[in-house]
Amino acid sequence: MRSNHIILVNEQDEALATMEKLEAHQKGLLHRAFSVFIVNSKNEMLLQQRASGKYHSAGLWTNACCSHPMPGEEVEQAAHRRLQEEMGFDCPVKKLFTFTYQASFDNGLTEHEYDHVFLGTFDGVVIPDEEEVAAYAFYPLAEITRQIRDTPDRFTYWFKVAFPMVTELL
Template sequence: MEEYVVLVNSEDTVLGLMEKQQAHINGLLHRAFSVFLFNDKGEMLLQKRASEKYHSPSQWTNAVCSHPRDGESYLNGAQRRLKEELGIETELSEKFNFIYKADVGGGLWEHELDYVFTGTYSADFNLNHNEVEEVRYISMKDLDQEISDYPERFTEWFKIILEEYKHNF
C-alpha cells in the first residue's frame, strides 16, 4: 500500500498530497510528528528502526516519528503510530513544533513541519518488528554521551529534534 504525506507551507497550509518516498526524494516540506516517551525514572525511550526500512535502517531514534494521514490530526497520528509500532497507548502532550531539513542519505531528505509530543510509559511493549528492532530506555546524560561518541548510530532527524527539545525545556 502506497503511503502519502501531506505537503504544507511554513504556515501549515495544505498544498496537496505526495507519495511518501517521492516527497523524501524531492525534499518537500510535509507534516510530521515525533514522540518522546519517558519512564517513571525520567529516562527516554529509544527505538531501533527495523533493518528493512528504506532509509535510516537499524539506527536509534525517538519512540515514534511518522506522518499524519490526510485529514488526521497530528495527535491522532502520533497515537496511531504508538499502537502500530510499539503496541501501546498512553496520553500525549503537544510541546512545540518547528521546521527542519535533514539529509538522511541515499538521495533522501526529511523536510518536515514536526509537531513534538511527550508522554510517560513504563509498562510492556508489543513491538511491530517490521518497524522496530528493539527498544531501550536511557538517561539524558548517557544519551548525550552516546550521541557524542557514536553519532552514526542515531537518525539525523532525532539529533536535530533532540537539540530543539532541549532548547524548549
C-alpha cells in the first residue's frame, strides 16, 4: 500500500499529506518526484522508451528513470531504488537542481510535480525491467537535441523541459 502513495507538497517542497498515486494524478495535485539522468564516459546520455503499459506517456522516450519517493523515503534513496528496479543497475548520483512543471495528458491525468533532478555516470551493463522499459540506448547529446527539435512528440514532457538544464551543467 505504501508504494502506491505519493507525497503531496507545496511550492517549497514541504510535505503536506500523502495520497494514492492515481488519485493525485487525476486531481493534478503537486507532488514530489525525481528524474535520474545517466551519462557514460563518452558523454552519451542513457534514454529509455517507456513501456506500452505505463499509465501515461507510454512509448515515449525519456531520461534513464523517474518516479516518486514513497512516504518516509528520502528522494536520493528513491532515485537509487528506481534506477535499480527500472534499469537493473545503480551508480552514484548527485543532485543537480529542482523544478516544477504541470502537464495534462489525453487520458485525463495530470502530472504536477516538484521534480528533483539527479545525474550519474555509468558504463556497465543495463538490464531493464520489460514492464517499465520498451527499449533503451545511449545517444550523443547533440543527437538528442536534434531529435527533440525534429520530433518533439517522441519525448516525454518533463524530459524536454529538464534536458536543456541538465546539458548546461555537464
